[in-house]
Amino acid sequence: MKFITEDDLRILFKKEPFTSYDLPAGTRLTPGARQFLVDKKIPISDDPMIVKRKNEKPAEKNEKAQEKGICQDLFLLKKKTLQAQFLETGLELLNRDVLLAEQIFDLERKLSDLGKEGREVEFPPSPCTGFHKDNFNQPYEDCFEITGFHAQSEKGKEILLLHRLRCSVRELAAETENAGLNPVINRLSQMICLEYGGKTCQRKK
Structure with a gap:
C-alpha cells in the first residue's frame, strides 16, 4: 500500500x-x-x-428523524396523562395531609418541565438514609413490597395513592427508556417509607 x-x-x-x-x-x-x-x-x-x-439514503435519515419524533411525542403525551394523575392524587390528599399534597403538586410541576427542550430539571433529594445526591438519579426497585398489611395501616390510603403513582411513573420510564423519571420514582419511594413510619431506609439491598 x-x-x-x-x-x-x-x-x-x-x-x-x-x-x-x-x-x-x-x-x-x-x-x-x-x-x-x-x-x-x-x-x-x-x-x-x-x-x-x-x-445514508435520504429516506433512512427521514425515517430515523420521524422515529425519534414519534418517541418524543409519545413520551410527552403520556407524561400529560401522568401529570393529571399527580394532580388528582394531590387533590385527594388535600383533606388528609396538606404537606403531602404539596409535595405531590411540586413533583407534578417538575414533571411538566421534564422532556421540554432547553429545560434541565433538578430533583434535589430529601434527607434519607437510603438515597443521596450520588444515587438519587439511579434506577431502583420498590424499597419494600406494598401488601394488604400496609393498606390496612394507619396511613394505608396515603401509601396506596403514592404507590399507584410510583407504578405509573415506573411504567412510563420503562416504556420510553427515560432515565429522567428515576428521581421521581425514588422521591415517591421516600415518601412511602415516611408515611409507613420508617426512619431507617427499608430499600432492598
Missing part, C-alpha cells in the same frame, strides 16, 4: 490549489498529510463521517 505524505500534498497543492481531495484507491494518508488537509479545511473523500453521510 502506498502512503501519501505531507510533502506530496504540498507539491500537488502548489502546482494547482484544490478544495477537495479524492484519495486514490490503494493509498493511505500519513498523519502529517491528513493534518495538512485538515489545516487547509480540505475535505477528504475517505473520511468515515463523509462516507457515512454519502451512503
